[in-house]
Amino acid sequence: MSEINQHTAILNELLRNSRSSKGIGTIVKPSEAPDFPITAVDGFKRFDKNLRRTIVKPSEAPDFPITAVDGFKRFDKNLRRNNNLREYMVSRLSSLGGSGCEGLRRRISKFLITDNVAVCYNWKGKNTKMPFEKTCSIEVIYESVKLHFPQIEKSDFVTAEATKNWLKYAKSRIIRKRQNSKENAEEIS
Template sequence: MLNELLRTSRRVHHDAMVCPEDVPKFPIQTLEEFQSFNARLEKNPLLGEYMVARLAAVGGSGVESLTRRIMKFLISNEVAILYNWKGRDKLSFERTYVMNVIYEAAKVNFAKGEKNDMAVANSVKLWLKFAKTRIMNSHKKLAKVDVPL
């Protein structure tokens, strides 16, 4: 309980920040939208600050939980399947400006350090890796729904 209070006291109050005009609708649904958003983050520091505060507010019980929740909030599984960490046979997520924002959002709620950065990176790697499985599972669930005629 004390840890949660400490995290809350560190958290940037995102309601006080004005939402920039160029914030997309989340989760981002297409590669083009994601790449455009990533480019805007590179050019607009205020957008980056807003997104750090917004993503930190997503919350989670630990670094891994927060990171998974951030990824689910940010991008759809259809975009996630186009990426992996290093970019072998896919696009690289590691070097995106979005990833820098994710690292910073995690630092708002949890102690700074290489250990937490590694936990964030590992969580993103796993989330990207299982995007195809999540898509297939959602299709199975839809197929099981009996539609009355």
């Protein structure tokens, strides 16, 4: 009987440790990383069961969010030519997480570009704006969402709709931020 209790205690300890230990999808410092496949995420390493190899941040990856239209165009051009950058971005963007496609998409948008860049784009490129649907960035975003939510059939549609809405309301977000900063400045003085 004592042998059974001992095994039960060991199993309970293993179960407790597995719940608290770092597992797939956990971001840790490189020194704490285990020996199985991982991907690098801005100075940290991320376990990635889908890629099965280490991806290091390429030198062509800019600082995010991108604050100028020229910088975004240059980044998009590099995405088309550089597979390492593309693979890194898919992995990095999918690691932003979210409870659904739309949430992940919004996080990706905020991570990639500022509202000042977003106001220069709309989905189709109508009026004086540039088309976001023709950028390589949207392809990377689709791949990132599919990597994070592989089970959702219509993730491209949901992602496109979320992108359209995010771009559409960029000007409103800028105006709201200005109003909030004015109100904060008035409260201080």
